[in-house]
Amino acid sequence: MPSSSPASASTAHHPAADLGSPPPATPARRRHAVVGAGHRSQMYIDAIVGEHADLAELVAWCEPNPARAAYYDTRIGAELPRYQPDALEQMIAEQHVDRVVIATPDHTHAELVARALDAGADVVLEKPLTIDAAGCRRISDAVARTGRDVVMTFNYRYSPRNSALREVIVSGAIGDVTSVHFEWALDTVHGADYFRRWHRDKSKSGGLLVHKSSHHFDLVNWWLGDVPTRVFASGGLRFYGDDNARARSMGPRPARGTGATGDPFSLDLRADPRLAALYLDAEEHDGYLRDQDVFGPGITIEDNMAVLVDYARGATLAYSLNAHSPWEGYRVTVNGTAGRAELEVVERGAVQPDAEGNAVLDPSATPDVVEEGPRPHGERLLVQRHWSRAHEHPIPRGTGSHGGGDAILLADVFRGAQDDPLGRAAGYLDGVRAAAVGIAANQSMASGLPVLLADVDFGVELHATAGQTAAGQTAAGQTARGLR
Numbered sequence: 001m002p003s004s005s006p007a008s009a010s011t012a013h014h015p016a017a018d019l020g021s022p023p024p025a026t027p028a029r030r031r032h033a034v035v036g037a038g039h040r041s042q043m044y045i046d047a048i049v050g051e052h053a054d055l056a057e058l059v060a061w062c063e064p065n066p067a068r069a070a071y072y073d074t075r076i077g078a079e080l081p082r083y084q085p086d087a088l089e090q091m092i093a094e095q096h097v098d099r100v101v102i103a104t105p106d107h108t109h110a111e112l113v114a115r116a117l118d119a120g121a122d123v124v125l126e127k128p129l130t131i132d133a134a135g136c137r138r139i140s141d142a143v144a145r146t147g148r149d150v151v152m153t154f155n156y157r158y159s160p161r162n163s164a165l166r167e168v169i170v171s172g173a174i175g176d177v178t179s180v181h182f183e184w185a186l187d188t189v190h191g192a193d194y195f196r197r198w199h200r201d202k203s204k205s206g207g208l209l210v211h212k213s214s215h216h217f218d219l220v221n222w223w224l225g226d227v228p229t230r231v232f233a234s235g236g237l238r239f240y241g242d243d244n245a246r247a248r249s250m251g252p253r254p255a256r257g258t259g260a261t262g263d264p265f266s267l268d269l270r271a272d273p274r275l276a277a278l279y280l281d282a283e284e285h286d287g288y289l290r291d292q293d294v295f296g297p298g299i300t301i302e303d304n305m306a307v308l309v310d311y312a313r314g315a316t317l318a319y320s321l322n323a324h325s326p327w328e329g330y331r332v333t334v335n336g337t338a339g340r341a342e343l344e345v346v347e348r349g350a351v352q353p354d355a356e357g358n359a360v361l362d363p364s365a366t367p368d369v370v371e372e373g374p375r376p377h378g379e380r381l382l383v384q385r386h387w388s389r390a391h392e393h394p395i396p397r398g399t400g401s402h403g404g405g406d407a408i409l410l411a412d413v414f415r416g417a418q419d420d421p422l423g424r425a426a427g428y429l430d431g432v433r434a435a436a437v438g439i440a441a442n443q444s445m446a447s448g449l450p451v452l453l454a455d456v457d458f459g460v461e462l463h464a465t466a467g468q469t470a471a472g473q474t475a476a477g478q479t480a481r482g483l484r
Contacts, residue, residue: 029053029055029056030099031098032097035062035063035085035104036105037063037069037071038068039278041103042072044103044410059081060080061083062085063083067278088115089118092120105205106128106210107204114141120148125152128435130431131205133439136439140428149427151427152427155405155409157219160397161345163422165341168393174337176336179318180334180335183320192265196294198288201298205301206442208303208305209302209321209437213438213441214431214434217433217437218426218434226312228453229454230310230452231437231440231444233442233445234444237302237303241294244295245295254266255293255296257291265293268291305319305321327375328347329344329345338386339388344379346378346379381393412425432460436458
């Protein structure tokens with residue numbers, strides 16, 4: 001039921017950065033509701049009430065915590081009706097909602113997406129699609145049953161550096177791809193943060209190979225324009241957690257970061273007014289602790305992971321993720337029959353807390369940081385053909401967070417996907433394909449055996465083309481989303 005009161009209720013032209021021609025003006029504004037008013041939802045909220053307000057309208061919250069809903073009421077300067085999650089369908093009907101934005105914990109996605117589609121709303125969904133094969137089946141069935149639309153927000157596709165690598169591969173400059181090496185390093189601030197929050201519980205997040213790596217597996221799927229077929233994985237919890245703390249004789253630990261002093265692994269929510277308002281001030285309503293000790297008990301996710309993935313056209317991906325690196329960024333090497341492309345990105349060259357012991361949680365959200373030294377902040381894409389010298393492929397300058405990708409993504413989400421030769425917009429099938437790799441990797445880690453994706457029922461064939469997917473997601477729409 002809804003609550004009784006409303007209150008509780010400078011880029012150069014370049015294909016990799018091009019937004020395309022704007023679509024014709026549409027007089028009707030689509031009515032949006034936000035499901036899950038946490039940290040990540042702010043990007044969508046600001047877009048709806050700001051740059052894209054001519055085509056989108058925010059009409060309601062579906063959020064059980066009144067403090068979080070009140071925070072965003074204050075931010076947008078209006079008191080919107082607030083509904084509990086069990087009243088999702090009622091909210092869609094009463095508020096005439098056209099589309100819901102879902103930014104809730106990962107394990108809730110499948111249920112909420114299916115219910116929203118059945119209630120007559122389209123969905124904009126934060127990655128990952130869901131955490132297991134059963135969730136994929138539930139969403140796939142709902143899309144087939146309703147014919148409604150699910151947009152996945154894979155913002156990393158839109159980062160100019162990642163788009164530039166896609167350009168290189170599609171151009172044929174390095175020939176047919178034979179293998180990809182992809183290493184992602186999360187540092188001891190950003191990486192540690194997944195071990196403070198609900199993500200630390202694998203039953204809620206699917207572990208980092210689902211929650212975090214869905215971004216990365218989607219990038220490889222998209223870069224190659226190919227479909228994964230077999231997965232083998234290994235990993236473990238080797239740095240964080242109470243067992244590792246005891247093994248390294250770390251001694252007594254604070255149960256939570258707020259109020260702790262002199263501990264670089266602690267997060268004091270009081271140091272960030274927004275986190276304090278969304279979580280510290282909201283604890284009394286739901287008991288959720290945003291700042292748990294990364295060396296405390298109850299952590300069931302891995303912090304070191306390695307995955308091998310075979311693709312339908314013959315390429316192999318070797319992927320690794322480490323969540324306790326002293327620097328943050330990633331390296332991608334793509335080998336082809338005619339040469340090689342190498343992308344290196346340094347998002348933070350070193351973790352250097354300020355005088356109060358605090359550091360920015362996600363360095364990809366602070367692109368203006370300038371670092372010097374042997375590992376400076378920056379990015380470089382090298383291309384080298386056989387029998388030739390390497391050359392640096394230009395990367396257009398992005399503006400804003402996540403390598404400049406968020407703003408372009410939001411334009412596609414709220415103004416409609418453009419005629420994009422890179423096919424950056426993503427639909428639910430992209431979400432299934434990305435989640436499938438992490439889901440299969442979890443199965444492989446549990447069994448010690450490789451997993452053939454054809455043996456796992458995801459509710460849809462991973463190699464399906466636009467015309468073979470659910471009726472409501474038309475061939476034209478699927479092509480715009482890069483599902484070719």
